[in-house]
Amino acid sequence: MNEQKVINLLGFASRMRKIIFGKDNIREYIRNPRRRSKFIIIASDVGDSIKEDTIKRCQSHHVPYVLLKEYTKDKLGRSLGKDEISVVGVLDENIVKGILEVVNAGGDSNV
Template sequence: MNRQKALNMLGLAMRAGKLVTGEEMTIKEVKSQKAKLVLIAHDAGKNTQKKVKDKSSFYQVPCLDHFDSNELSQAIGKDRMVVGILDSGFAKRIEELILG
């Protein structure tokens, strides 16, 4: 139930313009401290996962890999493996829903 709510919230954040999508854009926002939460598909490539997780941990941005690329893509309406949430309200709520 909460998985679906988190994905719905992700869709809302997308429509509100509070997301960056794609590996490079997300890493850029992590570096500039604008990203509040990073979601990476657990079926993303090993190099992509390592790169995104390393950057996230270095800049102390939470990074979760609880969804697959299909779920993430469906939630935001684009084919993506990596999504960065720029709004702290959305980030906090999505993290609460995923982690319980």
């Protein structure tokens, strides 16, 4: 998977204000049945409890996700104009489709 392409698409979503982060916001985003297209991106150095909680929620609600290998919380946050971001969700359906294409083309995803 080309993480740089995923981050570029995430940057577009950020500039459009179509990303979501923060524990409570992410939990609501994952379990919201009205939102059809969802995608979760998890930083490489996120804590085990946050990672396990997020992955379990994604699996139980059938939300695709990817665990980044090269992007730490700090690097992910800086690429989105924030300080540190552990987990981010994408709100724009077209960007979700684009990210899914990039992730599926790589073949080593958790989608």
